[in-house]
Amino acid sequence: MVVSGTSPQEREFRSWLLERLGQYLRRSVEEIDTGVPFAEYGLDSVAALSLFGDIEDDFGLYLEPTVAWDYPTVDSLARHLAAECVRRVTGPLGEER
Amino acid sequence: MVTALPPRTAAAPTTVPVTGLRHRSWALAARFDRELGDPCDEATVFSYEHAIRLDRTETFPDEICAALNTWGLAHYYVPAAYGGALDDFQDLQMLIRTAARRDLTTTIAHGKTFLGSLPVWVGADAATAARLGGLVRAGARVSLGLTERTHGSDIMAGELTAEPQGRGYRLNGEKWLINNATRGRLITLLARTSPAGGPRGFSALLVDKDDLPAQAWQCLPKVHTHGVRGADISGITLHDALVGPQTLIGTEGSGAELMMKSLQVSRALCPSLSLGAADQALRLAVRFSRGRELYGRHLADLPLTRRTLAEGFADLLLCEAVSTVAVRSIHALPSELSVTAAAVKYLVPSLVDGVIDRLGSLLGARSVLGQQYAHGMYQKIARDHRIVGIFDGNSLVNQYALVSQFRSLARAYLGPDDHRPGLAMLFDLERTLPRFAAEGLALVSRYGSSILGTLPGSVARLSAMADRAPALAGAARRAQQLGDAASELHRRMRRVAPTVADASAECFTEARRYALCLAGAACLGLWLHSNEAAEAECSSGELWRDGLWLHASLRRILARLGMQDGQDGQDAAADDGVFDELYERLVAHYQQGFLFSLLPCPIAEGPPSC
Numbered sequence: 008m009v010v011s012g013t014s015p016q017e018r019e020f021r022s023w024l025l026e027r028l029g030q031y032l033r034r035s036v037e038e039i040d041t042g043v044p045f046a047e048y049g050l051d052s053v054a055a056l057s058l059f060g061d062i063e064d065d066f067g068l069y070l071e072p073t074v075a076w077d078y079p080t081v082d083s084l085a086r087h088l089a090a091e092c093v094r095r096v097t098g099p100l101g102e103e104r
Numbered sequence: 105m106v107t108a109l110p111p112r113t114a115a116a117p118t119t120v121p122v123t124g125l126r127h128r129s130w131a132l133a134a135r136f137d138r139e140l141g142d143p144c145d146e147a148t149v150f151s152y153e154h155a156i157r158l159d160r161t162e163t164f165p166d167e168i169c170a171a172l173n174t175w176g177l178a179h180y181y182v183p184a185a186y187g188g189a190l191d192d193f194q195d196l197q198m199l200i201r202t203a204a205r206r207d208l209t210t211t212i213a214h215g216k217t218f219l220g221s222l223p224v225w226v227g228a229d230a231a232t233a234a235r236l237g238g239l240v241r242a243g244a245r246v247s248l249g250l251t252e253r254t255h256g257s258d259i260m261a262g263e264l265t266a267e268p269q270g271r272g273y274r275l276n277g278e279k280w281l282i283n284n285a286t287r288g289r290l291i292t293l294l295a296r297t298s299p300a301g302g303p304r305g306f307s308a309l310l311v312d313k314d315d316l317p318a319q320a321w322q323c324l325p326k327v328h329t330h331g332v333r334g335a336d337i338s339g340i341t342l343h344d345a346l347v348g349p350q351t352l353i354g355t356e357g358s359g360a361e362l363m364m365k366s367l368q369v370s371r372a373l374c375p376s377l378s379l380g381a382a383d384q385a386l387r388l389a390v391r392f393s394r395g396r397e398l399y400g401r402h403l404a405d406l407p408l409t410r411r412t413l414a415e416g417f418a419d420l421l422l423c424e425a426v427s428t429v430a431v432r433s434i435h436a437l438p439s440e441l442s443v444t445a446a447a448v449k450y451l452v453p454s455l456v457d458g459v460i461d462r463l464g465s466l467l468g469a470r471s472v473l474g475q476q477y478a479h480g481m482y483q484k485i486a487r488d489h490r491i492v493g494i495f496d497g498n499s500l501v502n503q504y505a506l507v508s509q510f511r512s513l514a515r516a517y518l519g520p521d522d523h524r525p526g527l528a529m530l531f532d533l534e535r536t537l538p539r540f541a542a543e544g545l546a547l548v549s550r551y552g553s554s555i556l557g558t559l560p561g562s563v564a565r566l567s568a569m570a571d572r573a574p575a576l577a578g579a580a581r582r583a584q585q586l587g588d589a590a591s592e593l594h595r596r597m598r599r600v601a602p603t604v605a606d607a608s609a610e611c612f613t614e615a616r617r618y619a620l621c622l623a624g625a626a627c628l629g630l631w632l633h634s635n636e637a638a639e640a641e642c643s644s645g646e647l648w649r650d651g652l653w654l655h656a657s658l659r660r661i662l663a664r665l666g667m668q669d670g671q672d673g674q675d676a677a678a679d680d681g682v683f684d685e686l687y688e689r690l691v692a693h694y695q696q697g698f699l700f701s702l703l704p705c706p707i708a709e710g711p712p713s714c
Binding site for chain 1: 260302303304360361504505508509511512515546547548550
């Protein structure tokens with residue numbers, strides 16, 4: 008399910024998140040709706056915190072542990088991660104390189 | 105009066121010459137205990153007999169709580185920045201432990217105000233915190249409203265709502281099984297501020313009943329409980345209660361995060377209750393075994409009795425060591441408290457329940473009689489202590505907190521260790537701790553457990569010391585075995601399938617082993633960094649000499665990790681010698697009237713008279 012208007016990076020994060028959630032929840036990727044909060048699939052709030060370690064491991068992005076609380080769906084978290092990547096490339100104040 | 109406790113000895117020594125490691129928190133506890141008066145004297149307000157009498161009639165300990173307020177205990181619930189006396193959590197740890205060795209019910213009833221206030225210290229603005237600080241110091245009770253009738257540990261399922269109303273909120277709903285819900289003037293609530301809920305759907309509110317009209321709230325009847333019978337375990341219902349914007353602690357939606365961080369601090373302190381209960385149980389068991397005759401000998405003359413008592417002492421000391429490291433972590437390693445506090449809050453109450461159980465078998469029938477031995481104190485300790493493993497996050501909640509971090513814990517332990525902070529500050533009891541900074545708390549630990557991370561280095565260091573001091577060889581071999589067990593455990597943890605939302609039963613067993621390994625690492629760290637100063641001390645120094653308490657603690661941990669007795673002849677013989685020596689130290693502490701502790705702390709009743 009590719010949403011129009013998303014960047015390639017956002018799509019990469021989306022598929023990574025889907026695969027990771029599939030492992031966590033022992034579900035097939037097709038069963039997970041990217042607009043539905045993780046909690047509705049049984050990912051409790053404590054378990055959701057561990058996503059931040061996975062993100063750091065796989066992408067080198069160090070975020071707040073609560074990132075999956077603040078962006079509680081695949082869509083919103085993928086968008087946030089992509090935006091974080093852009094922000095880190097362009098610098099803390101958002102100025103162009 | 106065959107059932108009475110030993111009467112107060114004439115001119116009980118209140119000052120004992122102490123040299124070497126003198127810790128201010130242990131000294132504070134000794135003064136607190138002395139000023140509360142002899143607990144064996146029935147004329148003392150906070151006496152053993154009084155606490156038992158209140159328990160029998162399920163009566164709230166009003167008079168004792170008033171005496172604790174007169175002493176100023178509530179000042180230690182308030183950080184110094186907000187006008188209180190709390191600048192080192194070790195002080196609070198030792199005060200709670202000291203009160204708990206007299207009576208758990210009273211300590212839980214009084215100490216609840218600290219728990220209720222903690223979210224304010226962690227997350228509120230300075231003005232709110234200072235205002236609450238003034239109320240607490242003046243004796244106001246504060247309770248913590250997390251759980252509901254149909255939602256216990258799952259706090260994010262709570263249904264009590266706070267709807268926006270003007271600039272404040274309209275509260276509706278119920279909190280149940282709340283300690284001091286009825287007697288408390290203030291209550292810190294976790295309320296749903298977003299109908300959808302979720303981890304950002306809750307906020308923490310500090311509600312003052314005095315600000316509400318009578319029809320807006322109603323207390324629920326006291327619940328009759330198996331233990332802590334005198335405590336006010338009740339609930340509260342709110343009906344369209346209107347509260348102002350100043351009741352919000354922190355920001356809207358931050359309630360779950362704030363509660364989880366606050367609970368890290370309180371879970372590091374909860375073991376203090378267990379340490380007090382274990383002291384009382386052990387003191388009764390030693391007393392009984394020395395007075396009881398059978399087959400023409402004293403019970404204490406039987407090798408099995410001495411070993412059981414010495415093992416109980418070792419368990420208490422290992423619990424004290426890991427609890428002390430956890431409490432020091434509040435200041436020195438807050439970023440890892442999600443791991444450290446979960447480990448001790450799970451492990452210590454569970455081990456102490458076991459100690460109370462095993463020592464109870466020595467007392468036999470007297471461990472369950474209501475009045476016939478020492479006023480029936482033993483059965484009350486056993487009943488009261490059961491709750492410590494349940495409240496403030498039960499065993500499963502804390503084990504799960506560890507399981508959910510298994511992969512990162514394993515990664516940090518097995519990976520390179522160059523990012524780990526130095527922990528000399530944490531382990532050296534002579535070092536002054538930095539000020540507590542709530543901003544340092546984190547919901548999960550980025551670098552796993554630095555405390556466990558010190559284990560390989562500590563094992564090597566002890567081994568090197570043993571090369572020069574053969575008396576340490578036994579402890580060093582046990583440390584090596586623990587190091588091996590910890591490596592194997594982390595390799596298994598790394599292989600745990602990433603199904604955190606559906607943790608297996610085996611994961612919970614591994615969490616127990618993890619907590620045991622962390623306790624062993626804490627014992628080693630504490631001994632290695634503090635033994636020189638502690639050994640020089642005249643009364644407790646012998647506990648530290650030649651790694652005595654360390655060796656015994658490691659042996660107890662390894663036994664729980666599955667190491668069988670008699671597996672290795674030479675080491676088993678060394679262990680026997682260690683427990684024989686530890687028994688002598690236990691009796692010395694008992695006879696001299698000292699707290700059963702790693703550091704010297706005279707108790708108010710002084711030496712026993714029987």
